[in-house]
Amino acid sequence: MPMKRKRVLWIDDEVEYLRSHIMFLETRGYAVTPVFSGDDGLYQLQKGEDRYDIVLLDEQMPGKDGLTVLVEIKELYPDLPVVMVTKSEEEELMEKAIGRNIDGYLTKPVNPSQVLLVCKNLLNSGEYVSKQAKTLFVKSYSDIQTSLNRSLGYKEWVKLYHSLIKREMSLSDIDDESIRQGHHGQFNDANKKFGDWLISVYPKWVEESVARPTMCHDILKKFIIPEISSGRPIAFLVLDSLRMDQYITIQRIIKRNFQVNNYFYYSLIPTAKEIALSSLLTGALPRDIKKEHESLWSVVEQGGTVWEELVKIGLEPSDIPHEKRTFYDFSAGAIDIDSIASSIVRDGCVPTIHADFLQLFAGFDSSAALGEMAANGTAFREMLESWFRGSRLYELLRRLSSEEVTVILTCSSGNILSTRGTEYYGQDQKIYSGRFRYGESVSCDERFGYHLTEPERFGLPVRSDSTLYISLKENYYFTEHASYQEYNRHYKNSFERGGVSMDEVILPLSVLKPKVLDLDLDF
Structure with missing residues (x-):
């Protein structure tokens, strides 16, 4: 089987004079794509048809100069080697390039052997x-x-x-x-x-008896309400079931349009949607939601959706009028992106936009189960990145950036790839995931699940003295003896939440500030 050719992207406004260099590299096993400007080079990298192994970048070009393009490349692809090719030998320029994480430096005129050597040194052998x-x-x-x-x-x-x-x-x-x-x-x-x-x-x-991290019920108070008070347009984007490494993958693309400030916080346990999302949207623990809004919590317990009502409750401390506290379910179907953007900018609304991240991604290629793709983490992240580039979710973010809307992006829980089953026993209630059960006298093997026998100590509501919550450990999922094959088929090698793991509990939060285009052009 022939070795895969290393791909070189050569960005130079005089690239037509480098044909001999390009031919030399191609005879040595490299595939070279020449482009004439920084914008063309960025387009080649972002369109995703080819994955480049190294970039050769001219320093002096019309429009964006090499240092500017270098910064943009490193924001998007921090691990992609970039070699600066320049006519200048000024030490200050070299220091600037090094400060921007340049990987190599060549001074013109260069001969083909020099270019080959720097490519070999950076790419090495496998x-x-x-x-x-x-x-x-x-x-x-x-x-x-x-x-x-x-x-x-x-x-x-x-x-x-x-x-x-x-x-x-x-x-x-x-x-x-x-x-x-x-x-x-x-x-x-x-x-x-x-x-x-x-x-x-x-x-x-x-x-609250010891120092603790920021948690789901703190996000409104610490991030959303202060941003609303600033008077700037804002949107709250909740991408549920988004794990940290998955967010890092798509954040590389988001950075094209936003300046990103990253934070972390802890989800609630159990990390089931109904528990964690209710807390995130209201700024309260589930036990307190039930006490203050028992009828709404009853709907949540029955698997109903009252997210819009919970959003309105959560934003009570703000001065946003009741009718301007809006909620959009991005997973539910066609959402009018123009309508969302105009409601923020024109009408002063503060929308909470919710989507099940993995559900959106699964819809991208329904012929391939997410669990099958996830077996190869690298391939999964590559497919995730490719999907996100063309997704309506990214279209929404681009539109919000163009309207200079600040976006608070987070999730209420992450996910974990579940690979091992364990049986549960007893009568459970309707709200559960593959890794969470609650009800009267529910049980499972204690080696594989945490039995929360005093729910109120965990901020959870109770229906009776025998109410018990179970949240699974490690990467287990629940099965039922009578329906073992069905459960196994549904949950094995699937992304689940509701359990206790770093992947489900430790969550990303980003404050996305729109990048403002600099229109002061120097002619």
């Missing part, structure tokens, strides 16, 4: 990249294991989770199944320890 990645994996594994042997607080758990995600996203450079298994084993061990720790400290967070 064996070298794999060896380097293995070395980094061993160090990462040791560092994380040391952390897991210590007592960690909520900030340390976030850092550890980020380290695991970063390593997860770099596994594409390692063609070694034993290392992949080592990574997944350590990730699973970390989730075990995280779950046990969280269950032990969570009631204290609910009681």
